[in-house]
Amino acid sequence: MVEMTSITKRFPGVLANHHVNFTCAAGEIHALLGENGAGKSTLMKILAGLYRPDNGEIRVHGEPVDISSPREALRLGIGMVHQELRLVKSITVAENIVMGSKDLDFFYSRSEQESRVRKFSLTIGLEVDPRTPVWQLSVGEQQRVEILKTLYRGVRMLVLDEPTALLTPQETGRLFEYLRRIVSIGRGIAFVTHKLEEVMDVADRITVLRQGEAIATLKKQETNVQDLARLMIGRIPESESSRIEAPAGNVILEVKNIGAMGDGKRAALNGVSFSLSKGEILGVAGVAGNGQRELAEALVGLRTVSEGDIFFDGDPITRLSPLQILSRGIGYIPEDRLGVGVVPVLPLSENFILKDYRSRAFSGRFFLKPKWVEQNAMELIEAYNIKTPDIHTPVGMLSGGNIQKVILAREISRNPKLLVAMNPTRGLDVGATEAIHHMFLDQKRAGTAILLISEDLDELFKLSDRITVIYKGTIRGLVKADRSLVNEIGLLMGGASG
Ligand SMILES: Nc1ncnc2c1ncn2[C@@H]1O[C@H](COP(=O)(O)OP(=O)(O)OP(=O)(O)O)[C@@H](O)[C@H]1O
Numbered sequence: 254m255v256e257m258t259s260i261t262k263r264f265p266g267v268l269a270n271h272h273v274n275f276t277c278a279a280g281e282i283h284a285l286l287g288e289n290g291a292g293k294s295t296l297m298k299i300l301a302g303l304y305r306p307d308n309g310e311i312r313v314h315g316e317p318v319d320i321s322s323p324r325e326a327l328r329l330g331i332g333m334v335h336q337e338l339r340l341v342k343s344i345t346v347a348e349n350i351v352m353g354s355k356d357l358d359f360f361y362s363r364s365e366q367e368s369r370v371r372k373f374s375l376t377i378g379l380e381v382d383p384r385t386p387v388w389q390l391s392v393g394e395q396q397r398v399e400i401l402k403t404l405y406r407g408v409r410m411l412v413l414d415e416p417t418a419l420l421t422p423q424e425t426g427r428l429f430e431y432l433r434r435i436v437s438i439g440r441g442i443a444f445v446t447h448k449l450e451e452v453m454d455v456a457d458r459i460t461v462l463r464q465g466e467a468i469a470t471l472k473k474q475e476t477n478v479q480d481l482a483r484l485m486i487g488r489i490p491e492s493e494s495s496r497i498e499a500p501a502g503n504v505i506l507e508v509k510n511i512g513a514m515g516d517g518k519r520a521a522l523n524g525v526s527f528s529l530s531k532g533e534i535l536g537v538a539g540v541a542g543n544g545q546r547e548l549a550e551a552l553v554g555l556r557t558v559s560e561g562d563i564f565f566d567g568d569p570i571t572r573l574s575p576l577q578i579l580s581r582g583i584g585y586i587p588e589d590r591l592g593v594g595v596v597p598v599l600p601l602s603e604n605f606i607l608k609d610y611r612s613r614a615f616s617g618r619f620f621l622k623p624k625w626v627e628q629n630a631m632e633l634i635e636a637y638n639i640k641t642p643d644i645h646t647p648v649g650m651l652s653g654g655n656i657q658k659v660i661l662a663r664e665i666s667r668n669p670k671l672l673v674a675m676n677p678t679r680g681l682d683v684g685a686t687e688a689i690h691h692m693f694l695d696q697k698r699a700g701t702a703i704l705l706i707s708e709d710l711d712e713l714f715k716l717s718d719r720i721t722v723i724y725k726g727t728i729r730g731l732v733k734a735d736r737s738l739v740n741e742i743g744l745l746m747g748g749a750s751g
């Protein structure tokens with residue numbers, strides 16, 4: 254169906270793709286694996302008409318083609334679900350899905366559009382409410398819409414760039430069933446992911462990219478998870494926890510019965526209470542969209558707390574502004590990296606000081622002190638092993654893993670007493686995930702308390718001292734982070750009372 258031959262693509266300072274070959278047959282799911290920055294998205298964006306290759310050839314059904322735009326790609330039957338969320342936030346789910354589809358759907362009445370979208374989402378097994386405006390959705394829900402939108406166009410060659418990063422295990426299972434169904438009727442799928450188990454589950458063939466080069470293309474039967482990990486990162490990753498016991502006592506954060514509204518005029522948090530000690534990692538498990546984002550935002554002052562109190566280091570912080578809260582020593586690693594975590598168009602050096610540009614260290618009376626801003630950036634890039642051409646590169650151009658390291662470097666370098674982190678390793682490769690886990694454990698050792706809100710149970714078990722579950726805005730149960738309790742936690746996540 255698609256043949257990419259000897260594709261080369263250079264960006265300033267990086268060779269993103271170097272003579273890469275990639276083919277996908279009708280009826281095949283071909284997975285593309287590689288570390289952050291290996292060149293996976295670049296290769297797929299070339300196929301989807303977003304980038305032009307510097308060199309190489311693309312054939313579709315044997316014919317050489319020039320894919321000059323996403324529109325041209327769609328005409329050739331190629332559609333891509335992007336890694337970053339690209340929905341129009343101010344309009345509804347249904348409007349986003351029908352927008353740009355080639356049928357006449359756009360002219361249907363609103364209710365007709367909505368019922369078509371609802372029916373379609375049921376066929377695929379990814380549930381969405383067509384009438385909700387997109388800005389009210391969690392990123393997990395947005396990803397569902399993103400996938401539906403591309404599938405709705407009925408493309409023959411479907412490119413999925415980490416489609417499951419934000420889905421629950423159940424949703425992933427349903428999506429995979431659907432993908433198998435569409436390849437069985439002759440579609441082709443290119444599938445980018447970091448999750449090796451998923452690859453072994455869903456792919457027919459696997460291509461591993463490392464530093465822009467395709468180093469192997471294997472049939473699934475010929476390989477296994479360990480081999481793939483080794484091919485990707487050149488060594489065997491650590492498997493088990495390096496957990497350290499938290500010192501008892503010394504409560505730093507005390508949350509008492511807080512409530513908060515969601516964006517959609519319904520209560521998002523209700524009577525939430527817990528406490529967190531110095532040097533402790535408290536994991537918050539839950540299925541996306543159960544109040545996680547609202548909880549994080551309430552703690553850092555970005556969302557109004559309608560009832561209850563939050564005490565930090567002995568003082569109430571419930572009504573303080575975000576600036577007042579962060580200056581007391583609370584760091585925040587938001588789930589939406591590009592939208593909230595960084596300013597994508599600003600250079601690395603300025604992103605590092607987003608929370609400190611007022612300080613005497615970086616600014617004089619009227620202007621920033623470029624020398625110190627730059628020195629700070631160079632130190633952090635070195636210390637956190639951030640891969641970037643230079644400190645002036647806009648952060649939005651870095652790979653996902655490197656963007657996340659920029660946020661962590663900024664937050665940790667401010668020496669927080671409490672870190673509120675939400676899905677900190679989502680979408681990151683094995684190496685970057687390990688690096689970030691080490692940063693958390695180092696912080697813990699230094700006495701920082703960490704509230705780790707994550708949909709990744711493995712991550713929670715690996716790092717947390719205790720795990721609690723959030724369900725429909727309430728806290729359900731609190732258990733020791735012991736793997737033997739995984740079923741209990743799973744049940745709580747599904748709404749069993751604890
Ligand atoms: N538009 C761009 N401008 C400059 N450099 C870019 C651009 N897009 C990608 N790069 C660089 O090209 C390299 C490959 O990036 P790419 O996004 O393809 O990686 P990836 O394998 O998809 O990584 P991840 O798993 O983090 O998504 C990286 O070094 C990245 O910084």
Ligand SMILES: [Mg+2]
Nearest residue numbers: 293294295336
């Ligand atoms: Mg990518």
